Amino acid sequence: MKIINFKQIILLFATGFLISSCEGDLEPKIYDRVAPSNFYKTPNDLQAATTSVYWELKQTGWGPYMVSDGSRFIMNEVGTEEWTTKWSWDAFLNLNWIIGENMAYQFYGSIMGATTKATYVIEKIKESPVEESIKSKYIAEMRCLRGFFAADLYMLYGPLPIVVTRDEAFYPTSTYKPSRPSKEWMISYVENELIECSKILPVSQSDWGRCTKGAALSKLLKFYLYQNKWKEADAVASEIMTLGYQLQTNYANIFSINNEQNSEIIFAIPCEPKDRYGLLWFDNALPPDFKSSVGVNYTAWNGWRVPWAFYDSFETGDKRKNLIFQTYTSKTNTTVNLRTAGDVGGLAMKYGEDSKNPGQWTGNDYIQFRYADILLCKAEALNEISAAPTQEIIDLLNQVRFRAFDNFDASTHKLRLAAFATKAAMRDQILKDRGAELWCEGVRREDLIRHGKYLDVATSVGASFVGPKNLLYPIPSYALNENPNLVQNPFY
Amino acid sequence: MKRKNITNPFKKTLLKGVLLLLLALFSNNVSAQITVEASNKSIKEILKVLETESKYRFFYNEGLQGLNKITSIKVENLTIDKTVSILLKDSEIDYKIDKNNLVVLVNKIKVNQSELKKINGLVSDEKSNPIVGASILIKGSKEGTITDINGSFSIDVKDNTTLVISYIGYKTTEYTVGQQKNILIKIEKNTKELDEVVVVAYGTMKKSDVNAAIVSIKPKDLETNTSSSVTQTLAGRAAGLTVLGGSAQPGGGQQVLIRGAASVGAGNEPLYVVDGFPISNANIDPGSGSRYSQGDRNFLNTLNPNDIASIEILKDASATAIYGSRGCNGVILITTKRGGNGFKVDYSANYSVQAIAKRPIMLTASQLMTKANGYLYEEYLIRFKAYPYGTRALNTLPVFRPKYTQDQITAAGIGTDWYNLITQQGLINQQNVSISKGSEDSKVLFSMNYFDQQGVIKTSGLKRFSGRLNVDEKLTKWLDFSISLTGSVVDNTNAALGGGENENSGIIQSALIYSPLIDPVRDTNGEYLINPNNALIPNPLSFLDITDNTSQKRWLTNSFFNIHFDKYASLKLTAGMDDDRAERHLYLPKTFMYGKGQNGFASIVDNSKTDYLTEATFSYIRDIAKDHNFSAVLGYSFQQLNIQGNSANTYDFFTDAFLYNQLSVGSGTPNVNSWRSQSLMASYFGRMQYSFLDRYLFTFTGRLDGSDKFGKNYKYGFFPSGAFAWKVTKEPFMQEQKIVSDLKLRLSLGQTGNSNIGNNAYEFYSANGHNYYFGGNLNTGVGLSQLPNPDLKWETTTEANFGVDFGFFKNRINGSVELFYKNISDLLSAMPLSSNAIISSVPANIGKSESKGLEITLNTFNLTGEFKWNSNFTLTSYRDKWLERNPNFILQPFEKAGDPIHAVYGFIPEGLMQPGEVLPTMPQLIPGQMKIQDVNADGKIDNKDMVLLGENAPKFTLGLNNSFKYKDFDLSFFLYSSIGRLGFSSMNFKYGTGFEIQTLKNGNNFLAEIQDGWSSTNTTSTMPSGFRNPYLLDGQYAHQDATYLRLKNVTLGYNFKGKLIKTNHINNFRLYADVQNLLTITNFSGLDPEIDNNSAPYPIQRTFSVGLNITLN
Secondary structure (H helix, E strand, C coil): CCCCCHHHHHHHHHHHHHHHHCCCCCCCCCCCCECHHHCCCCHHHHHHHHHHHHHHHHCCCCCCCCCCCCCHHHHCCCCCCCCEECCCCHHHHCCCCCCCCHHHHHHHHHHHHHHHHHHHHHHHHHCCCCCHHHHHHHHHHHHHHHHHHHHHHHHHHCCCCCCCCHHHHHCCCCCCCCCCCCHHHHHHHHHHHHHHHHHHCCCCCCCCCCCCHHHHHHHHHHHHHHCCCHHHHHHHHHHHCCCCCCCCCCHHHHCCHHHCCCCCEEEEECCCCCCCCCECHHHHHCCCCECCCCCCCCCCCCCEEEEHHHHCCCCCCCHHHHHEECEEEECCCCEEECCCCCCCEEEECCCCCCCCCCCCCECCCEEEEEHHHHHHHHHHHHHHHCCCCCHHHHHHHHHHHHHHCCCHHHCCCCCCHHHCCCHHHHHHHHHHHHHHHHCCCCCHHHHHHHCCCHHHHHHHCCCCCCCHHHHCCCCCHHHHHHCCCCCCCCCC | CCCCCCCCHHHHHHHHHHHHHHHHHHHCCCCCCEEEEEEEEEHHHHHHHHHHHCCCEEECCCCCCCCCCEEEEEEEEECHHHHHHHHCCCCCEEEEECCCCEEEEEECCCCCHHHCEEEEEEEECCCCCECCCCEEEECCCCCEEECCCCCEEEEEECCCCEEEEECCCECCEEEECCCCCEEEEECCECCCCCCCEEEECCEEEEHHHCCCCEEEECHHHCCCCCCCCHHHHCCCCCCCEEEECCCCCCCECCEEEECCCCCCCCCCCCEEEECCEEECCCCCCCCCCCCCECCCECCCCCCCHHHEEEEEEECCHHHHHHHHHHCCCCEEEEEECCCCCEEEEEEEEEEEEEEECCCCCECCHHHHHHHHHHHHHHHHHHHCCECCCCCECHHHCCCCCCCCCHHHHHHHCCCCCHHHHHECCEEEEEEEEEEEEECCCEEEEEEEEEEEEECCECCCEEEEEEEEEEEEEEEECCEEEEEEEEEEEEEEECCCECCCCHHHCCHHHHHHHCCCCCCCCECCCCCECCCHHHCCCCCHHHHHHCEEEEEEEEEEEEEEEEEECCCCEEEEEEEEEEEEEEEEEEEECCCCHHHHCCCCEEEEEEEEEEEEEEEEEEEEEEEEECCEEEEEEEEEEEEEEEEEEEEEEEECCCCCCCCCCCHHHCCCCCEEEEEEEEEEEEEEEEEEEEEECCCEEEEEEEEEEEECCCCCCCCEEEEEEEEEEEEHHHCHHHCCCCCEEEEEEEEEEEEEEECCCCCCCCCEEECCCCCEEECCEEECCCEEEECCCCCCCCEEEEEEEEEEEEEECCCCEEEEEEEEEEEEECCEEEEECCCCCCCCEEEEECEEEEEEEEEEEEEEEEEECCEEEEEEEEEEEEEEEEEEECCCCCCCCCCCCCCECCEEEECCEEEECCCCCCCCCCCCCCCCCEEECCCCCCCCCCHHHCEEEEECCCCEEEEEEEEEEECCEEEEEEEEEEECCEECCHHHHHHCCCCCCHHHHHCCCCEHHHHHCCECCECCCCCCCCCCCCCCCCCCCCCEECCEEEEEEEEEEEECCCCCCCCCCEEEEEEEEEEEEEEEEECCCCCCCCCCCCCCCCCCEEEEEEEEEEEEC
């Protein structure tokens, strides 16, 4: 055999070099993501992880706790007397929520997963080496959010098999096909979570927008009311009333962009006038030729209206009605009267205009709970507990009504106990006051259901497919397909 | 066949060792056998010694000159070939090793060395297309050469030598060399035989020796004048290749499929290999930036179609297994033109105008008002349950007040035709120059291309500048190198496309539905008028104010050194780089609704892909002995793909004047982001070919691929294949008959893989924008974004192929038939998890599928006289279906485990409900709505009543090209047909009466056909009334047969060569006119049976072109 020549040396050398140099062990390099071994290790990690759960509230600005299609707000306004839309949402507005109705899908789709996410983060934090005091604060916030999610799922869809345990959150499979839990289980779960986290959460947070004791208790209060647990509701309302919240003296000031984080607000989703971080209120409400009082050139989709019948139901002189615009100034500086122009209702201008807003995303923090609502809930609970209306109830209502009228104490607007002979009369007044105070705040359907009036009201506003099914939303068909053990709500 | 997964590090080392050993072995002489030593003896004497020492016998004439020459020889373990060549090195004797160990000795033909001169030549066919692999022989001698891939050759000859040029399928031509140094030889087809060199993976091969399923396409067959990318022209040109759907926009992308699409989650795109560089299919077109789609774009837009010399479609596992884990969807080898001997300039220019082939007919303003009144009247009858919707008498109803009075309707007239306002005539201007120059040792090709297309939708367009430099240098006897380098810039102007609804409506969607009652004018703020009753949709014309461009810059280079050890063995060291960068610049001005919302919005996204390739391939080709031909390729390849990018956007601009050019002008809070990822692939591959008697051909290939994408337990996968072919016509018993001129039977079996999943199989957390403000401070959210799957592995395709190549009547009729069967196991996909989980899916191997198909290619020379007529026909047919699904994969109630992969499910319509009809299965249905068959007879209509209606893949696709030639005229036309695909026109369903027409009340526009919809006054109509059918939320019923026949191309050309200008330098001067997409015959009601199926498709065009080709030398 002849001696290997130099060309062959090149060959062997080059080939050997190639083979040995590049390949390595083919371990992937991940540059722009965090490896699991390197996360949940520091307080900053916990902050980042919990932030992603807060994000579920608003998502890209069109999220489940904001105001757009498929949000809790829309789901709690449809079929009521205080809200409608000009868009062609015929099936939804007619309460024709057959399976597949997108407006009923989205909250379920987002929040079932968000609940699991909260569980995942809670369980990961538990296993983290970070100092216990920091961990317990974050865990309490996550349990509070998970309590919100679970409570709202229950109130909108009924009991659902939410994921609240470590292994189910950590190791999801497609074979996990749980049945719907009992009402009792879900109720006690929600109540316990909110009670437990409220014991740990601070009354106020230096980071505005984080869960507080008041936030947890407010949701607990609403959840008690939904179940007609009046005594428990009364007790929780009383507890909230010790936390230092105060009514604003001027109704419009509650929602003013210049008076954010005021003492009436218990929990809000912080918004900034920035793409995906703002509130889409004005976009949904305003007609395209609306001229802003603060010089904003709005993206205006001309959807929402407050129907004239509701507009006319306010007592004379009620200043809260002023935030519903019957007329507006157009860009050509003419006054447009919506009523005479044949429109279905007025403009819901509850939030104050944000001059920093470039046009679409406004910086108005979106209020979830405020103190006036708590006082009215307290009044309602007391009325149900008492044998007959009491002065305490009247005082609570008047406390809220006070700022709505000029010269209140001398006026006929100040309620007097004598005028309410029965619990039922008192109950009707409370519902009416809740409407006047909390219109377009995403509570009306819940209130009407509690008072047994939702189906009648929906029928009276022209919805043509009203039935007992509408007390709950339908479970999306994809969820039923993937899990045959999930039973659809009645009448769907 | 069971696939092996080599994971043990010891095995890996062993494998490297074996490879090195093999390399060392092959670089020496495998079949060394002769050892002889003699000094100062005559050749004749040494021959005698050889005869005794070996089994060879020498045959020669005793009078052979030079036999008595005295010489010395010392060889050890050499082959007979080598031994004899050493012995006869300086003698006048030539030799030939014949059958039965016989060596024939003859005298060399004497050539007077002093008179030799080198000439460069080019061999082409009648159309000046270069002939690759033609043989050039000096008449009366054995000396000669063959032409290279550009048809060029060079040879040393004396003056007045006659060259004999032969090429299979062409008439043997003689050419006498005069004084000239550069010659151009044209040869004519003789239609008797067809053969050529085809490019295969890591090499080339004579077509007659190919035993795999490969189709070769020459660009002269394709209509590249008006196409930005070569893939736009491939439909119907190659059996086995299917081109589906895609966007009709300038530079639009199509789905190119080789042998169906039986992969469900890992993509079905073939692997493209450009001049040996496997192109990653990572799409770098930045899609982010706005809520609109920029449409599908062809990733080969950066490659000038005029540069392409040949396209080979590798179909079966024998051809593709050497590409291992990327080979399962077939491979498209693209080879670019290279410099030839001599000097040549090609110039071509083309100018085209485009018109929309079919435009949607919408309601005019007065038609809309009339129909809206009608709709409101029906709504009024429904509300009061009057006839035909109930029993209440009309005279008991309150008075109906129409929305529009007759005077208003008359005054409205046609109104605004928005579609017309956003469309224009399309224009294409293309200029191409290619210059090639070369000698035997040094060849260069340089080309430049300019392509400029203005789309039929305003603001859509594409401009390309590209250049190419291909260099081939022979440095010394044993070393040569080649460079292929192309650089291009593609500037796309993006129209706001897509089928999004409401606030996501793009320009076409908006133009379709925008109210014709609105005037196309701007208000005092410079904004176009908004329809207040449908205020989510921007005015169609306002889209034209958007500035949105994507600029793509690409450098693709692949270079190699080739070291020749001897005439059999060589080593090729390759290095390549694909550097592809796309930048999107977007500005939404204040005059556009969603720019106004942010007071002007500017965004820059920069995404780039850098893909490095290093390869070493060792080739060995030799005839071990007469009748035993052997060749082998062994190689190692390493590829590293890097993707990175960054984006910045901001808003709130005091003026629109800056666009995106100075982001700091925007006073909003800027968003910035960046990303980076990498993937590696390391591969070992080899191919061995052996042919016996030139009748029986065997091929074995294998590739071991390692990738970092896969789970810990499956990093490496091995993909083997084998093939056998029998050239029946080479058998002695076939020599007598005259009918069959070519018959080859081929059989192959092998495995290939698919690793085309986006991410790897590891768990990680991402900061994916899940951020939140607390107290005015933005907090970054980080969440789980992928779950791990350590068992994730390649998708493996096992494929068997049976093929027949045939030719009759001296190949006047020739072609091939292929039958294949593919079985795909470990299908890669995203396995959906419970919808309650944080991550909706995990990458997993989820089942098995199969694909089987038939491909026919037929070429006929119908007339061969002065009037020539050739036809080429292709037929492609495949069926993809599920074999097995992971039991944990949740099926819809209407899905069955063994369904076709491209299944279309839907309801079965049963006609419209009539007044008085009672339908217990559909209690909410009102007269005029479509009845649905209760298939499972459970008394209600839901998704359990959906059935398998068909497939959205064609059952057959056919292509038929006919070309005619008479004197200097040429004419060709190309017909394409797709048969049996089930289509659905989203546009016709949504803007006809299929879905709902209630937004008519808001002034939204609809197709004019809705005027014929069912109503109380038109109860005989079969078209639904347009009230939303509540039973259609899960599915539809309006699928249609999308079979069509299209006259895709007609070209008429005339060659003026020498007629206009008297010069010897013009070899070709052809003017032509062509029409594309002239005629489509179909029953499909949508705009087109082929284009992208969203509710606002980019309209397909009819293109009229004129152009010229000039060749100078």
